[in-house]
Amino acid sequence: MADNNPFPGENNTGHIWDDNLRELDNPPPRWWMIAFWASILWVVGYAILYPMIPGLTGYTKGIMGWTQIGEYREGLDEVEMVRAEFETQLQGMTAKEILANEGLSSYTIASAKVLFGDNCAACHGSNGQGGPGYPVIADDDWLYGGAVETIEQTITNGRMGIMPAHAKLLSEAEVDKLAAAVMSGNPAAEPLYMEKACFACHGPDASGMQALGSANLTDAVWRFSEADQLASVKQTIRHGVNDTSDPLSREAVMPKFGDRLSAGEIKKLAVYVYKLGGGQ
Ligand code: HEC
Ligand code: HEC
Structure with a gap:
């Protein structure tokens, strides 16, 4: 083959295509060889330092003693240290003081998210958006008030707004008039509102009384x-809320958490809910 090489004296391999396309026998570039040997050395070094080669009963452990789970635990210890620092600080603080501190508020909100999901989301929705029968x-817009102390009380002691059923106290025509007045947004203008003592709970201007949790009827x-x-309004007027003498009465009970959650957990939840709802 070499004898009829049309390009003699050249370091080609004798493989020639299309008359003049030759395969040459040049050594690879120097940088390439260096990288080649370095990568082999790197593998050897890595195998000595780190866990690597699998065997029948285990694997080589490497002389550094590194393990993935060890690295994970170290990370966890670090998180735990930061957490413990925050927790100690929180213990001596009121919900209001926590809210005044941006860093502590963010920490509290992050750590109360799980508590909210476990204890509150079933009724109030995962983002506090409420649901049928649950505010x-x-x-x-608060029934009982959005001061963080009030929210804390609500969670600790529970709430149960009571409105008596009025089905027996009002004629159908009166229910219709009152319901229409409520729908209009200004029930106080309806004479029956005073006559039938709605004002006693919903206030003279019908904007509700937070001490009773009576809803604002003007918004x-x-x-x-x-x-x-x-x-829906007629149903509430006729059958009331939490009136046990009327089987059609609405049920609206916020359970008390004072005996289920620690004061610290409730404090965190109060901060969380306050931040959810833009406070008062
Ligand atoms: C079993 C269902 C239920 C669960 C669970 C529940 N709630 Fe409630 N919550 C209610 C109901 C019903 C009301 C309204 C009570 C009323 O109308 O008198 C309410 C009212 C409230 C209010 C007052 C709202 C206002 O407008 O003043 C707050 C705050 C609140 N809940 C927070 C929480 C938090 C925080 C949790 C979790 C720790 C929680 N709730 C768990 C049913 C629930
Ligand atoms: C003894 C106090 C009391 C009296 C009297 C009372 N209410 Fe109420 N009412 C409440 C409370 C408390 C709520 C809210 C219940 C809850 O959310 O748990 C409420 C809720 C309502 C609602 C529901 C509002 C909504 O946003 O869905 C309507 C409507 C209403 N009342 C109308 C009336 C009318 C009309 C009268 C007069 C005939 C009246 N109430 C008398 C306490 C009262």
Whole structure:
């Protein structure tokens, strides 16, 4: 083959295509060889230092003693140290003081998220958005008040707003009039509102009384919201809320958590809910 090489004296391998396309026999570039040997050395070094080669009963452990789980635990210890520092600080502080400190608030909110998911989300929704029969706690419209101390009390002691059933006290026409007045947003203008003593709980201007948790009847925010809102209002007027003498009465009980959660946990939840709802 070499004899009829049309390009003699050249370091080609004798493989020639298309008359003049030759395969040459040059050594690889120097930098390439260095990288080649270095990578082999690196593998050897790595195998000595770190766990690597699998065997029948285990694997080589490497002389550094590094393990993935060890690295994970170290990370965890670090997190635990930061956490412990925050927790100690929180213990001596009121919810209000926590809210005044941005770093501590962020920590508290992050750590209360799980508590909220476990204890509150089933009724109030995962973001406090509420649900049929359960109030929204992610807005600034409060039945009982949005001061962080009030929220803390609500969680600790529970709440149960009571409105007596009025079915036996009002004629159908009166229910219709009162319901229409509530829907209009200004029930106080309806003479029956005073006559039938609605004002005693909902206040003379019908904006609600937070001590009783009586809903504000002048805003368009509905505590009991249904597709047919007029029918919903009539239902509440006729059968009341938590009135045990009326089987059709609405049930609205916020359970007490004072005996289920620690004071520290409740404090965190109060901060969390306060931040959800833009406070008072
Ligand atoms: C079993 C269902 C249920 C669970 C669980 C529950 N709640 Fe409630 N919550 C209610 C109901 C119902 C009300 C309204 C009570 C009323 O109308 O008188 C309420 C009211 C509230 C209010 C007052 C809202 C306002 O407008 O003043 C807050 C704050 C609140 N809940 C926070 C929480 C937190 C925090 C948790 C978890 C620790 C929680 N709730 C768990 C049913 C629940
Ligand atoms: C003894 C106190 C009391 C009296 C009297 C009372 N209410 Fe109420 N009412 C409440 C409370 C408390 C709530 C909120 C219940 C809850 O959310 O747990 C409420 C809720 C309502 C709601 C539901 C509002 C919503 O946003 O869905 C309507 C409507 C209403 N009342 C109308 C009336 C009318 C009309 C009268 C007069 C006939 C009246 N109430 C008398 C305490 C009272």
